[in-house]
Amino acid sequence: MRRTAYGAIGLAVTGVLALSGCQNGDDKGGGGTASNPPASGSAQPAQPSASAPAADGGTAKAGQSFKIGQPAQIPFSSGKTKGTIALTVTSIDQGQASDLAQFKLGDQAKGKVPYYVRYSVKNVGTTDLSFASVGHMKGLLGDGTEAQDLMFISKFDKCPTNTLPSGFTNGRTQTSCAVALAPSSATQVTSAEYWGDPFTLGQGIYWK
Known part of the structure; x- marks a missing residue:
């Protein structure tokens, strides 16, 4: 995996989900094995540009910040x-620690609170995007640092991750969801970053 200046965060949970830390702008897939978490404080805060204007029919730029509910038009591959x-x-949306009980994560999720980053994808181009996966959505904590990801192999009804359906042509819309873990009930996931190609982690586009 291509590494960025941001530390890899994660543990693998066999057959169920992964606490993911892949910093790979070319990996559009789901599961896989993640590395062990770094020492506390090793990840640097992401810094979205508060002054970046919202796109008005144009293409969003790296570092641009949007309001939750505001669309960003971007190239996709x-x-x-x-x-x-x-x-x-x-x-x-904030969830409950008990939401993860079915996965028997034990100490890996002890004291952590799941947040559900819900997003929609609309095809505004001329290409059929059937069966593509629009992932690389990450939750950020209030201080701008990365929340820990959960990447599911099995189905999770509270936060379904959806690939684009067959016949996903111009005008069609699909919803999806990403799970982010706050380290405690006193810390919140307050914003989100999309860092898929052509962006990179820490230089993506933001919603808050």
């Missing part, structure tokens, strides 16, 4: 599939 999408973080 997944393997050989390329197109243009309007991506919108629609909400960031």
Whole structure:
């Protein structure tokens, strides 16, 4: 995996989900093995540009910040599939620690609170994006540092991760969700970053 200046965060949980830390702008897939978490404080805060204006029909730029509910038009690529999408973080919802009980994570999730970053994808280009996956959505804590990801292999009804359906042509919309873990009930996930190609982690586009 191509590494950035941000530390890898994560543990693998066999057959269920992974606490993910892949910093890979070319990896559009789901599961896989993540590395051990770094020492506390090793990850640097992401710094979205508070002064970046919202896109008004144009293409969003790296570092640009949007309000939750506001769409950002961006180029999209997944393997050989390329197109243009309007991506919108629609909400960031706090869950309960008990939401994860079914996965028997034990100490890996002890004291941590899940947040659900919900977003929509609209095809605004001319390419059929059937079966592509629009991932690389990350929750950020109040101080701008990365929240820990949960990457599911099995189905999680509270936060379904959806690939784009067959016939995903111009005008069609799909919803999806990403899970982020806050380290305690006193810390909140307050914003989100999309860092898929052509962006990179810490230099993506933001919603808050």
